[in-house]
């Protein structure tokens with residue numbers, strides 16, 4: 377019961393810890409990693425707050441050390457998915473009517489727990505099972521997740537404040553109801569923070585959720601569940617199931633109470649889910665909300681007024697951090713001929729310094745790609761580039777999966793702007809460069825715009841403001857997150873709301889009020905204080 381118009385704490389970004397040698401945070405994190413490496417974790421599903429173990433399990437193995445089993449997770453049969461749906465619906469009445477401050481408090485508490493006692497666990501599980509280095513784990517699993525919780529609370533109250541005008545004698549108001557039914561959250565392997573945010577953003581707005589994490593993120597998903605529980609999230613609000621994504625999705629999407637999909641993952645999976653929802657549309661009680669952030673083929677475009685060292689640095693960080701497994705990762709570059717020799721020189725120098733190996737050694741900048749299927753796919757494109765006359769590998773090109781799924785940061789130069797690796801999302805540490813004639817810079821912008829189906833992130837480099845303006849205009853639909861003189865990765869909640877259009881998603885901007893609005897169904901209430909009792913217009917006399 378609210379007895380006041382409360383202000384929530386002003387959201388601020390969680391400072392990124394440095395983990396410098398000898399620092400207490402580094403010692404705690406590496407000790408936690410070592411402990412988890414030996415732990416043999418048993419990850420259950422979570423339905424109505426109960427841990428559900430089916431005995432039907434799959435192993436969890438570090439991508440950089442895939443012969444070592446660090447635990448297992450339990451997978452669902454159809455009946456568990458139906459239980460998760462029924463449980464969510466049973467929890468809905470209490471959760472949807474509890475005051476928003478109670479919901480806000482839970483997620484604000486989760487933010488503080490994660491900033492403190494859960495930080496090392498969340499980061500270490502992400503390093504271990506998703507193969508992120510210390511810095512990549514910290515900016516994702518700790519800071520971005522904390523930011524999602526804090527900023528979403530603030531955005532929720534900003535939304536609530538948006539109220540209509542009222543003419544004399546009446547009071548118009550809107551209430552932001554949760555959707556009628558339940559939300560289905562499907563999350564990817566690559567960002568622990570996204571995995572937490574997909575169910576949490578819907579739950580914050582009063583919805584109940586069935587959450588299917590990626591199999592490859594199960595370890596840190598368990599830490600997220602523990603965090604929510606300790607923060608006070610009631611049983612049944614977020615229910616977690618693992619297993620066959622097709623069976624789980626078929627079951628969920630067959631429910632008449634399905635009211636929203638919050639998806640992040642690849643484009644083809646999202647398109648198929650959309651189609652399936654369309655085919656089932658006559659069965660649903662309400663039109664489901666569909667929010668999906670999907671694939672990308674993110675670009676770096678440079679003009680000859682740009683600084684070659686800055687371009688090379690943007691490629692090294694933008695393409696190779698987290699092994700190119702960010703949806704925002706740069707994977708195609710367009711460089712003017714007059715700058716290419718310098719850019720190449722800096723790129724060779726920088727990539728020569730990159731160390732590759734287990735995240736347990738913080739000096740390793742590059743770790744392993746997520747699983748064998750991904751490794752094999754990336755390796756096959758590298759092999760093709762070794763043969764193709766249109767392509768030349770100038771950096772990297774080696775790979776080895778004997779211990780972990782390691783692929784060297786690789787740079788391909790292609791003389792064809794439509795070469796396969798200029799257009800296809802590989803989701804690995806591969807950058808393809810197309811060198812264009814300086815005077816053809818306008819035509820090269822057209823190539824950037826038209827070479828792929830995606831429009832997620834992109835970066836342009838120039839010191840000439842006329843060029844910056846022209847390129848920004850020419851590429852206005854080519855990226856939902858557009859960067860000027862900076863790499864195209866590393867969006868920060870509250871600063872760069874994230875998402876793309878075209879085949880990259882519905883662009884509902886994770887970490888923004890726009891996203892939260894999708895999880896509400898507005899009820900307008902008009903109350904008249906002096907209710908008319910005479911139907912006649914004045915001119916009728």
Ligand SMILES: NC(=O)c1ccc[n+]([C@@H]2O[C@H](COP(=O)([O-])OP(=O)(O)OC[C@H]3O[C@@H](n4cnc5c(N)ncnc54)[C@H](O)[C@@H]3O)[C@@H](O)[C@H]2O)c1
Nearest residue numbers: 563564565589590621622625641642645669670671672703
């Ligand atoms: N735009 C963004 O914000 C964003 C952010 C992160 C990742 N991504 C994209 O995600 C992809 C990488 O993540 P991934 O490998 O985990 O993606 P993925 O599509 O393989 O899996 C994502 C989720 O969908 C599930 N899934 C897989 N097949 C399914 C099916 N047939 N039906 C229902 N669910 C299914 C998976 O189990 C997982 O939970 C890349 O394409 C990347 O660009 C996009």
Ligand SMILES: N[C@@H](CCC=O)C(=O)O
Nearest residue numbers: 702703704865866867874
């Ligand atoms: N928001 C992240 C990317 C998330 C997708 O994988 C970034 O901006 O780098």
